[in-house]
Amino acid sequence: MSNKKFAAFIVTFQRPDILMDTIQKILDQTRPPDKLLVVDNNDNDETKNKLAQLYPNVAHLKVGHNSGFAGGGKAGLEALAKEGYEWILWADDNDPPYTEDTLEKLLHLAESYGANCGQVGVVGHKINKRTGLVIRTTNDELEKGGEYLEVDTIGGGMIKVIKGESVLKGIVPEAKLFFGFEDLDHDLSQKRAGYKILVHTGLFMELRKKWNKVNFKKTSTVRKKDESVLWRDYYSIRNSLFVMVKNRYYLAFFSILFVSFAKSLLSYKYGFRYGTLVTKNTCKAIRDYGLNRWYKR
Structure with a gap:
């Protein structure tokens, strides 16, 4: 070999x-x-x-x-x-x-x-x-x-x-x-x-x-995350928009936009502070993608 x-x-x-x-x-x-x-x-x-x-x-x-x-x-x-x-x-x-x-x-x-x-x-x-x-x-x-x-x-x-x-x-x-x-x-x-x-x-x-995931079923419920990991959502949203456009998955691009805003609104059920943090992350991710900004947060 x-x-x-x-x-x-x-x-x-x-x-x-x-x-x-x-x-x-x-x-x-x-x-x-x-x-x-x-x-x-x-x-x-x-x-x-x-x-x-x-x-x-x-x-x-x-x-x-x-x-x-x-x-x-x-x-x-x-x-x-x-x-x-x-x-x-x-x-x-x-x-x-x-x-x-x-x-x-x-x-x-x-x-x-x-x-x-x-x-x-x-x-x-x-x-x-x-x-x-x-x-x-x-x-x-x-x-x-x-x-x-x-x-x-x-x-x-x-x-x-x-x-x-x-x-x-x-x-x-x-x-x-x-x-x-x-x-x-x-x-x-x-x-x-x-x-x-x-x-x-x-x-x-x-x-x-x-991992006991043989019978795993994903739910559509928006779950509350620890605030210390919310920064990950910024990268997930920004980068997924980039990947969808790069591969011409345009319907997916608009779907991700809609779902991201919807999750931001639903996150307020966990309190104004939490909802505001999620919404800020979402808006910054979409803004930075649109302006071609690739910050490390």
Whole structure:
């Protein structure tokens, strides 16, 4: 087997202890990567120094600023693809593989499918082009679909193994998105280029059982979130509008606008302060998208 077969990188920001645990779990895989790279979004050397002490054989790439999962993903993919690696794991520092043979099974699927396989992963879904929403993969599809299932996107943290060839063709995350839907944007770019995106049905179903989501049903109720995580909604709205227009899903663009405003109004049932915070986030996201502003909040 070529020593340029499989590499992995982990994007990290200010979580050195969690990172070290994820590194160990990746190295403990039945098929560990031939090279492991840490893409460091910190502006200090804490992670670099800890890495040198505990895992001196793990490569380190310092970005020098917080480029988000999008910017870190772009840097890691480009660095490893240029070195000639055929398959590249794009990982977050708090999302290690779920089983000890996850990477072995994914690589086997990727290599056995054929030349137009762009990426493989554990959890993925189709996208409704009219609403922009995920169409949840059913249990029947996983149990009766064979070893794999074709999807539109594999979410971040769901063990995405990407074909290096596609990276060399310029299919990389939009760094300006920073955080939120950078994975969907990347995946739809792969599909437009003719690549197939596959999930391993066995691993997917195993994880669904582990998380007790076999009988999961999504509700339309607007739930109150902790105020400390409301900032995520800004990126979700702004970036999803960008992705929908880029892919000419214009009905989905207007659907997201309508739903975002509707959720803002409904959020006032949890109090004026909470509703105001949600509404401000929504308005700023739509404003910044319209003005082509790509702030990191």
